Amino acid sequence: MKMKLLLMSLLLLILHEPIWVHGVPVSSPQIIPITPLSTSMPAISPGTQVGEEHHQKDSDKKVIIAVVVASTVLGGVILSFLCFWFCHSKYRSKSNRKNVQSSDAEKGLTVARYLSEFSSIKIVGMKGSVPIIDYKQIEKTTNNFHESNILGEGGFGCVYKARLDDNLDVAIKKLHCESQNAGREFENELDLLSKIQHPNIISLLGCSITDDTRSIVYELMQNGSLDAQLHGPSHGSALTWHMRMKIALDTARGLEYLHEHCHPAVIHRDMKSSNILLDANFNAKLSDFGLAITDGSQSKKNIKLSGTLGYLAPEYLLDGKLTDKSDVYAFGVVLLELLLGRKPVEKKAPAQCQSIVTWAMPQLTDRSKLPNIVDPVIKNTMDLKHLYQVAAVAVLCVQPEPSYRPLITDVLHSLIPLVPIELGGTLRASQVTQQVTPADPPVNSSHR
Numbered sequence: 001m002k003m004k005l006l007l008m009s010l011l012l013l014i015l016h017e018p019i020w021v022h023g024v025p026v027s028s029p030q031i032i033p034i035t036p037l038s039t040s041m042p043a044i045s046p047g048t049q050v051g052e053e054h055h056q057k058d059s060d061k062k063v064i065i066a067v068v069v070a071s072t073v074l075g076g077v078i079l080s081f082l083c084f085w086f087c088h089s090k091y092r093s094k095s096n097r098k099n100v101q102s103s104d105a106e107k108g109l110t111v112a113r114y115l116s117e118f119s120s121i122k123i124v125g126m127k128g129s130v131p132i133i134d135y136k137q138i139e140k141t142t143n144n145f146h147e148s149n150i151l152g153e154g155g156f157g158c159v160y161k162a163r164l165d166d167n168l169d170v171a172i173k174k175l176h177c178e179s180q181n182a183g184r185e186f187e188n189e190l191d192l193l194s195k196i197q198h199p200n201i202i203s204l205l206g207c208s209i210t211d212d213t214r215s216i217v218y219e220l221m222q223n224g225s226l227d228a229q230l231h232g233p234s235h236g237s238a239l240t241w242h243m244r245m246k247i248a249l250d251t252a253r254g255l256e257y258l259h260e261h262c263h264p265a266v267i268h269r270d271m272k273s274s275n276i277l278l279d280a281n282f283n284a285k286l287s288d289f290g291l292a293i294t295d296g297s298q299s300k301k302n303i304k305l306s307g308t309l310g311y312l313a314p315e316y317l318l319d320g321k322l323t324d325k326s327d328v329y330a331f332g333v334v335l336l337e338l339l340l341g342r343k344p345v346e347k348k349a350p351a352q353c354q355s356i357v358t359w360a361m362p363q364l365t366d367r368s369k370l371p372n373i374v375d376p377v378i379k380n381t382m383d384l385k386h387l388y389q390v391a392a393v394a395v396l397c398v399q400p401e402p403s404y405r406p407l408i409t410d411v412l413h414s415l416i417p418l419v420p421i422e423l424g425g426t427l428r429a430s431q432v433t434q435q436v437t438p439a440d441p442p443v444n445s446s447h448r
Contacts, residue, residue, distance in 0.1 A: 123206070129194045131206040138162065138172055138208050138215055145174060152225065152274070154288070157182075161220065169220040170205060176213060185290030186214040192266065192289045200254030202277060202287040221277035221285065226334070230273060236341050236375060241382040243282055244338040245390070245415065246423040250284035251276055252412040255331060258286075259324045259408050265295040267322060271330035272311045272344070273337050295324070310344030310355055314400050325402040331411065332397025336360055339390060341375025357398045364391045386418050 125132040141162040142149050149160040157175040164170055175182050193204035208215040223229065223238075226247060230236045239247070258266040268275075269291040277287050291306050303322055305312075313329035315321040333344050336356050345353050363369040370391055371384065393414050399405050406414075419425025 127190065127207060127209070130190050130204065133164075133206045133208050133217060135208045135210040135213075135215070137164070138217070142172060152228070164217075171218045171220045173216045173218070174213065175215070183214070186216070188292065189216060189289045192292055192294075196257075196262070196266075198254060198257045199283070200250045200285050201257065202285045218287070221287075222280040223278035223282055225274045226276040226278060226284065226337075227272070227274035229278065230337055230341060231343055236377045239282075239338075239377070241378045242420055242423060244378065245386075245419045246425070247276070247278070247282065247284045248335055248338055248390075249412070249415045249419050249424060251286065251331065251334065252408055252415055254284070254286040255327055255408045256412050258292075259327070262294075265324060266292055267295060267324055268292050268327050268330075269322065270307050270311075271327050271334070272308050273334050276334065293322075308344075313402065315402055321402075323402060324408070325405045328397050328405045328408055328411070329399075329402075331408065332394050332405075333357065335390065335394040335397065339375065339387075339394060340373055341377060361395070361398070364395050389414065389418065 123131045123133060139145065141164055142160045145158070145160055149162065151159045151161050151171060153159070154173070157173060159171055159173045162170050162172050175186050190204070190207060193202070197203075202221070203219040204216065205219060206217040208217070224232075229239055255268065255271070258268060266289075268286065268289070270288060271286075275286065275288040277285050279285070293303065303320065305317070305320060307316070307330075311330040311333050313326040316326045333356060336342070337344065340356065340360060342356050342359075344356050346356070346359075348354050360373065363373050367388060370387065371379070374387065393406075393411055396404070396406050397411065416425050417427060420427045420429070
């Protein structure tokens with residue numbers, strides 16, 4: 001307020017006060033006519049004029065000094081604020097980066113701390129956030145990778161059962177990394193699984209590196225793979241209708257996490273029944289992330305065709321186009337396996353194969369034929385409305401056109417009401433319709 005008054009005073013002085021030149025006041029540059037001085041007018045003292053002039057100059061100097069000081073202070077305040085804002089922003093971004101790095105490190109330390117509780121486990125280092133376990137110890141616990149401990153075989157090696165401690169059974173995948181592809185898959189799987197934590201995705205416990213051999217240590221899944229359960233010696237006898245729906249729901253939850261909750265999204269690219277593992281309670285978990293890619297991590301056009309015949313989506317197989325809908329197609333094939341008990345590809349003749357999709361599609365949409373092609377193990381043990389709903393979901397998932405396939409989130413929500421509450425769904429015991437028994441009249445027997 002004082003500053004405004006000073007400025008106004010300065011303007012008034014400039015506009016209205018006369019300018020003194022050699023002791024004579026001049027109000028404007030115009031010629032002023034000379035008039036006789038009145039005898040009554042008081043005489044002007046030269047001393048008074050000089051005093052007023054000095055007083056005026058002092059006032060002007062004070063106003064100018066005040067303006068300069070105020071401007072300097074204001075500029076200093078603004079400059080200080082800008083410096084503070086810049087430093088704070090820089091510190092915050094650096095802090096965020098540290099938090100991301102520390103979260104990965106904390107996860108690695110958590111796993112390492114968990115493993116250190118078992119006295120027989122020797123951790124010799126860390127690979128990123130993944131503990132490195134002594135290779136000699138892995139050799140010893142697998143009986144030098146004896147074939148009696150083999151749980152399964154993959155493209156680049158075998159999976160062995162091992163006991164690192166009296167209370168810790170694990171699965172160890174041994175990869176022979178002479179080829180560049182095997183080494184790449186090893187690195188890729190470690191990188192992805194070290195960042196992922198979900199109840200329906202396999203847990204990574206550690207790894208081992210020596211010469212051309214790489215080993216990955218996972219939690220042990222006591223009931224093996226879905227493929228072994230459905231197509232092995234038991235032929236799915238341990239899997240009831242509700243248990244199969246639970247496995248489908250667990251698998252959908254794992255895929256939804258990859259597609260919707262990972263940033264960037266992860267495309268599994270090798271979704272199949274042998275990569276769905278079952279624990280002691282038949283909880284399903286996705287495994288084998290060697291071929292998985294993060295959406296946008298590389299040009300889809302440059303991706304080498306990889307996967308398993310029978311699960312590959314048509315657009316990926318024929319044109320190399322890969323999206324999350326490719327995983328949805330493979331999930332649809334798994335759903336058909338659960339429903340029909342058949343393999344994804346079956347030989348009809350020495351040089352001829354038929355896919356489960358080609359064989360089943362015409363019958364899946366015919367309600368009179370559908371009950372007849374269901375896996376005999378679960379035939380007549382489910383509510384037919386539920387059977388039709390699952391078949392409809394499978395049909396949508398395996399549509400040739402990717403845009404016609406649902407998102408895995410939509411699939412998930414359609415399966416939840418079909419699974420009993422005690423198995424992770426929302427189906428109440430009172431909603432379960434009385435199961436049809438073999439003694440009851442067959443449904444649509446005229447079409448059998």
